[in-house]
Amino acid sequence: MIKKIVFGLLLLASLGSTAQENLNFNAKKEITSPEINTDKSVTFRLMAPNATKVEVQGDIIGAAGMATMKKQADGVWTYTTGPLKSELYSYSFLVDGLKTVDANNVYQIRDVASVVNVVIIGGGKADNYLVADVPHGTVSKRWYNSPGNAKTRRITIYTPPGYEENKEKYPVLYLLHGMGGDEEAWGALGRTAQILDNLIAQGKAKKMIVVMPNGNVAQQAAPGEDIKGLYKPTMQLPNTMDGKMEETFTDIIKFVENNYRVNANKSQRAIAGLSMGGFHSLHTSRFYPKTFDYVGLFSPAIMPFAKTSSPVYENFDTTLKKQFDNGLKLYWIGIGKTDFLYKAVADYRKTLDGIGAKYTYVESEGGHTWSNWRDYLVLFAPQLFQ
Amino acid sequence: MIKKIVFGLLLLASLGSTAQENLNFNAKKEITSPEINTDKSVTFRLMAPNATKVEVQGDIIGAAGMATMKKQADGVWTYTTGPLKSELYSYSFLVDGLKTVDANNVYQIRDVASVVNVVIIGGGKADNYLVADVPHGTVSKRWYNSPGNAKTRRITIYTPPGYEENKEKYPVLYLLHGMGGDEEAWGALGRTAQILDNLIAQGKAKKMIVVMPNGNVAQQAAPGEDIKGLYKPTMQLPNTMDGKMEETFTDIIKFVENNYRVNANKSQRAIAGLSMGGFHSLHTSRFYPKTFDYVGLFSPAIMPFAKTSSPVYENFDTTLKKQFDNGLKLYWIGIGKTDFLYKAVADYRKTLDGIGAKYTYVESEGGHTWSNWRDYLVLFAPQLFQ
Structure with missing residues (x-):
């Protein structure tokens, strides 16, 4: 007979941690990236304690197309854009020259042979x-x-x-x-x-x-x-x-x-x-x-x-x-x-x-x-x- | 009037190189990864000349779950598995500890909050x-x-x-x-x-x-x-x-x-x-x-x-x-x-x-x-x- 006890969060967590292949839920620190701020700027974050240079590239950066991120003491690199116009933007990271996607943003779209991260800034035309x-x-x-x-x-x-x-x-x-x-x-x-x-x-x-x-x-x-x-x-x-x-x-x-x-x-x-x-x-x-x-x-x-x-x-x-x-x-x-x-x-x-x-x-x-x-x-x- | 001349590959190439956003077609070297070899082993390749350690992880590596790749003189890291059973495998790379997908493999699948690369070895059950x-x-x-x-x-x-x-x-x-x-x-x-x-x-x-x-x-x-x-x-x-x-x-x-x-x-x-x-x-x-x-x-x-x-x-x-x-x-x-x-x-x-x-x-x-x-x-x- 199945025991009918209150369904505990502990059990839920134990199921969660091993429930599917290749999950990454045991990472020490939960990182939010990208974060759309109230002024419509966007903050990117990437945990890369061993990297010597991290850049963010894409149409979200504006004319330059690329910006250098700053390393915090905890190994997380960050960059915040200026306030952005409403648009669907794409971006990716360059870690010591290696192109990589933002693993904290599951929204990734393939464009021909390239996979990029996407972020949508609403409040204007991108509401469509x-x-x-x-x-x-x-x-x-x-x-x-x-x-x-x-x-x-x-x-x-x-x-x-x-x-x-x-x-x-x-x-x-x-x-x-x-x-x-x-x-x-x-x-x-x-x-x-x-x-x-x-x-x-x-x-x-x-x-x-x-x-x-x-x-x-x-x-x-x-x-x-x-x-x-x-x-x-x-x-x-x-x-x-x-x-x-x-x-x-x-x-x-x-x-x-x-x-x-x-x-x-x-x-x-x-x-x-x-x-x-x-x-x-x-x-x-x-x-x-x-x-x-x-x-x-x-x-x-x-x-x-x-x-x-x-x-x-x-x-x-x-x-x-x-x-x-x-x-x-x-x-x-x-x-x-x-x-x-x-x-x-x-x-x-x-x-x-x-x-x-x-x-x-x-x-x-x-x-x-x-x-x-x-x-x-x-x-x-x-x-x-x- | 439009000039009716033979459609040249040069023009095609020029259209190709700028036709869409975020393409990566101008990379110096075309890398194939993963490559399924005739003996059903798989070779992974990643161009990362600045990295000091590159690993490949996933169920494709077998019991260990992770293997260290070797750096070639041209900056490409490689690893070849043993012959593999027919299966759909997933994998990703760790570059100096940073998890990244294989940018040369557009076949990426999201599993909950994690995006992984996929490779299918046919000739057995994975033919399905x-x-x-x-x-x-x-x-x-x-x-x-x-x-x-x-x-x-x-x-x-x-x-x-x-x-x-x-x-x-x-x-x-x-x-x-x-x-x-x-x-x-x-x-x-x-x-x-x-x-x-x-x-x-x-x-x-x-x-x-x-x-x-x-x-x-x-x-x-x-x-x-x-x-x-x-x-x-x-x-x-x-x-x-x-x-x-x-x-x-x-x-x-x-x-x-x-x-x-x-x-x-x-x-x-x-x-x-x-x-x-x-x-x-x-x-x-x-x-x-x-x-x-x-x-x-x-x-x-x-x-x-x-x-x-x-x-x-x-x-x-x-x-x-x-x-x-x-x-x-x-x-x-x-x-x-x-x-x-x-x-x-x-x-x-x-x-x-x-x-x-x-x-x-x-x-x-x-x-x-x-x-x-x-x-x-x-x-x-x-x-x-x-």
């Missing part, structure tokens, strides 16, 4: 990135068949709050990642689910399905989810910008429209992407010129392409004109003033002006960053399907 | 943990309403391959995590989706829905997904083992049965859990004695409880007997020989024997580890709904 007390959509990782690539492939699908409880049909935003990214990218550093949940709850965006495919057709899926196993992501992948993604985009649309309650027409389809995903959005929407009424190019990789590599890139000028002649509701371009693609985008705008195409152009501060891409999503999504 | 060329189920993160806890809560749902393409009804396994875990635990170190995909493809397990809730009713969701934001997980949570989870389990069942095509009867419901989740499974299945035909206790936290804290714990002996008198198809208990809960489980078996209850008992090597819990899932799932 936080989980609020609002209805939440569902995020699913599914697999779809892509006959064009002769493989099944993983895809992330956001369905808005209420999708499962009613019979309505929804519009669809296809949202594409940049070079080196995959089907995890927009959900991780992009905070897509939180942004959509919040914009929808505020009445700013329509309820929509957001489809986030893997734009590297040589891959099935993100590391650990691909049949290749735990591969290391790289920027140098074959078939990323040679027309294959655009050619096989119909596999994705077909899957979505056969598997979700959607309005399968042009006025209810949007496509947008960052960097390489902007390149994919530009060419996909042009190659299928009666498919998308909304196009978003976020810091798009406007780049030369091989004319003969794919039918996607043939007759660029005439097909681009045709896309606009067919009529579309929004062709949105966003770029940062210091983005290395700024001039390429300026040249592309001249091309658009030359054919009399109407588009919305937003020039922001900063460069080729997730900070801008989250901003662009927040600006773009409310303009869709209105 | 790898993504194989088989049909894949869908993993969804959803939110359900829990009136009993006065909050909406996040939940992970695995639906088997084909769920979306047909109209069949499926049985349901409710799969519960341990102390400090959350709705991410079974999908991460538990490899539930891969295990189910593989067992189903091999014809060993029936197609089933697997529901992985958050067993800490004081939480809405995992860190970063909760309205609390980026909190640090802890083992010492209120209301984890005081009856609240069991009392409000009907909110979960109601959500699942209203939102998925399931067979809503006893013969098509299973409940299982590890450690604290085993405690929850024991009490939930007993408190609702006509609800589950299959019960799995994986290294269950058989612990004293407060008789008066909740109606869940009242009349333990009579309700346990009632559960067995009602009839059930499988009551499965697994425990490792060196588990700190071994004796508590032995005592509980005496209780079961005392009331003439029939159960299946599996005693494995090892202790309170994810290695055992994955094994138990692989043993348990094929026995369900047959």
Whole structure:
């Protein structure tokens, strides 16, 4: 018979200390890092008594990008930033030159082949990135068949709050990642689910399905989810910008429209992407010129392409004109003033002006960053399907 | 007009080097770590020219749990294990005493408040943990309403391959995590989706829905997904083992049965859990004695409880007997020989024997580890709904 005695904290602690693998609960000292102070500055702490130099690096440090931490008598290194603007920041530590994450901050996000710590400062635009007390959509990782690539492939699908409880049909935003990214990218550093949940709850965006495919057709899926196993992501992948993604985009649309309650027409389809995903959005929407009424190019990789590599890139000028002649509701371009693609985008705008195409152009501060891409999503999504 | 020239690798490289935040692609030397050698040994490498001592720790090192790495002339520290049995191993580095992850291995999994690197050695039982060329189920993160806890809560749902393409009804396994875990635990170190995909493809397990809730009713969701934001997980949570989870389990069942095509009867419901989740499974299945035909206790936290804290714990002996008198198809208990809960489980078996209850008992090597819990899932799932 089981003894029915009062459940003691001592027992709880004993269970806790050995309950799972690789726990670190027996550390002598509990360290809080990062700590968001009342003035919106952030204090970092790292216990490293043997280190001779510890630095903190990342966009959270501002223009310098790196700051030296100070060692306290107890072996804990600290650094406090100035008051920070509302933003999702990333950072990591350099301990005697060795890059390491903040072990006291479990919130770590992989960006391509690099894992960084994240901290969100609310009280402004980054409130859109936080989980609020609002209805939440569902995020699913599914697999779809892509006959064009002769493989099944993983895809992330956001369905808005209420999708499962009613019979309505929804519009669809296809949202594409940049070079080196995959089907995890927009959900991780992009905070897509939180942004959509919040914009929808505020009445700013329509309820929509957001489809986030893997734009590297040589891959099935993100590391650990691909049949290749735990591969290391790289920027140098074959078939990323040679027309294959655009050619096989119909596999994705077909899957979505056969598997979700959607309005399968042009006025209810949007496509947008960052960097390489902007390149994919530009060419996909042009190659299928009666498919998308909304196009978003976020810091798009406007780049030369091989004319003969794919039918996607043939007759660029005439097909681009045709896309606009067919009529579309929004062709949105966003770029940062210091983005290395700024001039390429300026040249592309001249091309658009030359054919009399109407588009919305937003020039922001900063460069080729997730900070801008989250901003662009927040600006773009409310303009869709209105 | 865009120049249509051959798409050059030079341009690709220039895009790559600055395309996203915090990349580390300009490191002088590309390091591969871990490397699985042909004899199934694993070589670890870490570039740390300024370090005086580097160790690798984790279950991958074997009994010692830690090994000292050797410094090469180029500043890279290395260590090679002996040939390893097929398993999912975890590890991390200690650099002059500072715990750090392997930055060259993007596959990192959070276990409660600790992030560890992972490596899977195939060619044996761990093949079940790898993504194989088989049909894949869908993993969804959803939110359900829990009136009993006065909050909406996040939940992970695995639906088997084909769920979306047909109209069949499926049985349901409710799969519960341990102390400090959350709705991410079974999908991460538990490899539930891969295990189910593989067992189903091999014809060993029936197609089933697997529901992985958050067993800490004081939480809405995992860190970063909760309205609390980026909190640090802890083992010492209120209301984890005081009856609240069991009392409000009907909110979960109601959500699942209203939102998925399931067979809503006893013969098509299973409940299982590890450690604290085993405690929850024991009490939930007993408190609702006509609800589950299959019960799995994986290294269950058989612990004293407060008789008066909740109606869940009242009349333990009579309700346990009632559960067995009602009839059930499988009551499965697994425990490792060196588990700190071994004796508590032995005592509980005496209780079961005392009331003439029939159960299946599996005693494995090892202790309170994810290695055992994955094994138990692989043993348990094929026995369900047959």
